[in-house]
Amino acid sequence: MTVISPARARAVRAPRDVPAARHAARRHEGLTALWMAGPAVALLILFIVVPVILAFVLAFTNARLISPRPATFVGLHNFANLFSDPVFWASLRNTFYFAIVVVPIQAGLALVLALLVNAKVRGTNFFRTVYFVPVVTSMVVVSLLWRFLYQKDGLLNALISAVHPSYAPIDWLNDPRTAMPAIIVMSIWQAVGFHMIIWLSGLQTIPAELYEAGDLDGAVGWKRFRYITWPSLLATRTFILITITIAALSLFTQISVMTQGGPLDSTTTVVYMAVRTGYQQLATGYASAISLVFFVLVLIVSGVQRFLTREKD
């Protein structure tokens, strides 16, 4: 018979006990994580994941927002309607027109502004604030204000004819040729300050030693920008490209406040069309089909952008 001393018993039991305690602690940690992450995850599922799934499901039904009859499956009917609707093609064209013009100009102008305010010169803070003010002004207010600026008897025409007396006033927002360019100018004016700040934070992460080394090699002016600044901004560039593109493809508020898609559907966009059919005509199924097409569009465009701007080895 072997007598186990208490000390030895502890020594034997301890290794078994510690995993048990650890296990309990792990369990407790898991439960804590569950209640902490649970609310956010549940809300994201409820208000993002479910609507995405619904977009896929409803797009194949004739669901209406308020309807006594339950929705029924209609197959590809909505898509067939959509692809044979000239307004859809016009809105697709307008959306791309807007994005293709806005993305490079806004990104480029934002970089110019960032370079202009990235120096310790007197008043830099002031200029940065002024360029940023339109960003904190809501797009609704900006659109209202510019609607007045663009009126036939508005500020822009008045200013032009003050310096150019023989000028025949243009009704900017009521002419299919000028309506979209007018909205483009205004949209860039409102949002460019946002991306100026993003460029600026990218510029400020470039180590000063890089510039000093470049100085010794004679990299000044344009060369300095081309060989030091630009390559250092790769991550910032990708981020700016993708965020401006997604925002541009989602064009809605400006259209809703300024032109309601007119004149002659020259400013209708995909999102504006989806809202008009879904909200004003209550055709949820049809609107979901438009949303789905839009969603696929955004996915393809940002996928292509990610591919083109990927870091090359």
Add this chain to the structure above:
Amino acid sequence: MSTVVENPPRAGRSAHRRRTGWLVQTGRILLALLFAGPLLFLFVSSLKPDLQIFADLRSWRAFVPLGHVSFANYSAVFARVPFARFLMNSIGISVVTVMLGLLVNSLAAFALARLQWRGKQLVLTGIIATLILPFETLALPLVWWVNKLPWLTMNGFHLQLTTGWLDTYQVQIIPFVANAFSVYLFYQYFTSIPKELDEAARMDGAGWFRIYRNVVMPLSGPAIATVAILTFLPAWNSYLWPLMVVQSEELRPVMLGIQYFFQLNVSWGQVMAYASMITLPVLALFLAFQKAFIGSIASSGVKG
């Protein structure tokens, strides 16, 4: 982040530099006029009667408050729309969204950044994946969906289950509380706080929630400010969503108020006054907390 990379001085190029410096300064001033001009025009015009707004357009007078300057447009706005009600709605909706958002998103980020649990990586990836979806793609199915959701209301002393969130306050708040980007920003920030602090607190017998509340959150001021600002701005400015889900006048936020000014004859003076009234509160906040605003935008782009 606040350190500014200064152009190292170079000898022998001072004349050239002075010339560029002068050019840059002129460019900056012209751009400042371009950005400030329209807003200045907005505030100045809100103080003028319609006739004078149009009469002043052709000269510099459009940008200065001269002539028949008064608050008449503002009193007309108060007579035309229940502005105080709209303002309280907007403030209430924005503040509640920000508060709930700070709590819910920081808790989730804490669990993701500081705790060990199964499926963590999957949840983090899933949350980040939702970032590519613009709200506009979800808005229409979401309207249909919130119209089916249940809600508990107090009817006298009885709790009552109702269906459909359309035309309520909660429909303007709850869908925007959880935000993948806010979780991500908190997560980024929390992972930069040393984990030894948690262990030390555990030794002292602190539970995980205590660590969250007394250790991690007090160190996360900048992240809290960033998330608060990035939640507040879209909540205050939201237009598409309330346009679709709110009918009753007493539930409307300020942005929907503009619709009142385009019925019948448009008075641009009143439009400008209303636009000023809904812009000035945010502008004042921005000017007071400039550093935090600009810092929050800057940090939103760092890691892309």
